[in-house]
Amino acid sequence: MSRQISGQPSRRPVKPFIVSNAAASSPSLSGSSDQYLDTGAQKNEEIVAEAEQDPMNLADPDSCFCEFQGVHIHHKVFDPQTLSDDVPITSQDTQETQKTEFPMILLHGFGASVFSWNRVMKPLARLVRSKVLAFDRPAFGLTSRLLHPFSSTNDAKPLNPYSMVYSVLTTLYFIDFLATEKAILVGHSAGCLVAVDSYFEAPERVAALILVAPAIFAPRPSNTAGSEDNKKGPKNKFLGRLVELSKVITGAIWRAVMGMASMLSSLYKKALSAFLRSSLGVMLVRMAINKFGVTAVRNAWYDSKQVTDHVVEGYTKPLKAKGWDRALVEFTVATLTDTSGSEKKPPLSKRLQEIKCPVLIMTGDTDRIVPAWNAERLARAIPGSVFHVIKKCGHLPQEEKPEEFLSVVAKFLGDVFGGSQQQEQEMDLKFQGIAS
Numbered sequence: 001m002s003r004q005i006s007g008q009p010s011r012r013p014v015k016p017f018i019v020s021n022a023a024a025s026s027p028s029l030s031g032s033s034d035q036y037l038d039t040g041a042q043k044n045e046e047i048v049a050e051a052e053q054d055p056m057n058l059a060d061p062d063s064c065f066c067e068f069q070g071v072h073i074h075h076k077v078f079d080p081q082t083l084s085d086d087v088p089i090t091s092q093d094t095q096e097t098q099k100t101e102f103p104m105i106l107l108h109g110f111g112a113s114v115f116s117w118n119r120v121m122k123p124l125a126r127l128v129r130s131k132v133l134a135f136d137r138p139a140f141g142l143t144s145r146l147l148h149p150f151s152s153t154n155d156a157k158p159l160n161p162y163s164m165v166y167s168v169l170t171t172l173y174f175i176d177f178l179a180t181e182k183a184i185l186v187g188h189s190a191g192c193l194v195a196v197d198s199y200f201e202a203p204e205r206v207a208a209l210i211l212v213a214p215a216i217f218a219p220r221p222s223n224t225a226g227s228e229d230n231k232k233g234p235k236n237k238f239l240g241r242l243v244e245l246s247k248v249i250t251g252a253i254w255r256a257v258m259g260m261a262s263m264l265s266s267l268y269k270k271a272l273s274a275f276l277r278s279s280l281g282v283m284l285v286r287m288a289i290n291k292f293g294v295t296a297v298r299n300a301w302y303d304s305k306q307v308t309d310h311v312v313e314g315y316t317k318p319l320k321a322k323g324w325d326r327a328l329v330e331f332t333v334a335t336l337t338d339t340s341g342s343e344k345k346p347p348l349s350k351r352l353q354e355i356k357c358p359v360l361i362m363t364g365d366t367d368r369i370v371p372a373w374n375a376e377r378l379a380r381a382i383p384g385s386v387f388h389v390i391k392k393c394g395h396l397p398q399e400e401k402p403e404e405f406l407s408v409v410a411k412f413l414g415d416v417f418g419g420s421q422q423q424e425q426e427m428d429l430k431f432q433g434i435a436s
Contacts, residue, residue, distance in 0.1 A: 074142035075135035106134035109189025113141030115314035139331035162334035218377035359385035364393030
């Protein structure tokens with residue numbers, strides 16, 4: 001997989017974003033919700049025209065943009081050397097801790113953005129004493145939306161920005177951007193897939209993996225109960241050859257069945273992709289997000305009362321960007337049809353044991369999106385990984401339990417990259433002024 005890096009990071013002046021009273025007071029996720037149908041079509045169209053903007057016009061004062069393969073990537077970088085005095089100071093900062101020497105790259109999950117790291121980015125920069133960077137994957141956050149068709153099977157066409165390959169290349173690009181040989185990759189939910197795939201693409205560039213509520217299917221524990229029987233084998237040579245012949249025939253039949261299933265699956269995916277890209281499909285996506293989006297955010301928390309208007313606004317602001325709905329469709333299509341390299345590589349679940357870098361897996365005990373038992377099973381599949389469960393926490397430990405999240409990360413990094421026993425005992429991170 002070759003990387004083509006282009007463009008330089010740039011800061012753009014942020015234009016003030018003014019929302020009408022109707023839009024500001026509404027819990028709607030976008031400007032074209034069916035909530036407005038009773039107010040008349042004309043008013044609804046006015047809200048759409050007002051709400052959907054260029055993503056750069058929705059950026060924060062500390063937002064940065066850089067171009068990578070034709071896409072303007074929204075990202076934020078925090079350098080501990082330039083952080084102001086109002087950044088929360090942790091107990092870890094009061095000690096002469098050993099610097100990890102590796103920056104961090106934070107990878108958000110489906111439907112999220114840089115915002116989901118808002119409460120921990122600056123403390124993490126202080127903790128690792130190195131730069132911490134988070135970026136929005138295409139279709140999410142404030143990264144630009146490219147809406148022309150892509151194909152993951154035609155090499156003549158440009159790389160699909162909504163594909164996993166693109167996310168991996170972007171991650172490696174930002175490692176180069178940080179001018180470092182290695183970086184610590186922190187993934188949340190579906191972002192863990194990007195982190196792990198980035199490791200397999202360039203293991204020498206990854207210092208450690210921190211997987212938070214990982215949306216990675218964990219393999220079942222291997223069953224060795226019948227291993228002794230297999231060792232004995234049939235004593236009769238004729239029966240042995242008969243067994244081998246039956247295996248060959250069964251294998252041939254299985255491959256034929258799987259080939260037909262693959263063909264049917266391909267046809268189904270093409271039909272589904274065509275439907276999703278239709279006007280009706282896009283409309284249904286908008287309706288689904290409007291109806292269930294905020295509910296999904298609240299359901300991701302153990303205590304939904306902590307989901308403030310600020311949190312809802314953080315998750316819904318990207319839906320005011322032009323083309324958010326079609327970009328989400330393209331992301332879904334890419335997820336369904338993306339088979340880049342899958343024919344040559346074994347499934348991810350069978351490669352987990354090949355991970356050699358330090359790994360921390362963290363999950364909430366009440367995660368309704370990705371159950372904690374899957375994270376525990378994943379930890380068993382990765383040799384030497386560290387597993388931690390946060391009590392009374394849902395799918396978003398970095399948002400719902402930021403203090404414990406930072407404490408767990410601090411202890412893990414201290415164990416991996418050095419630190420005295422006294423420092424490890426005093427890693428109960430207590431800080432004030434966290435963004436709520």
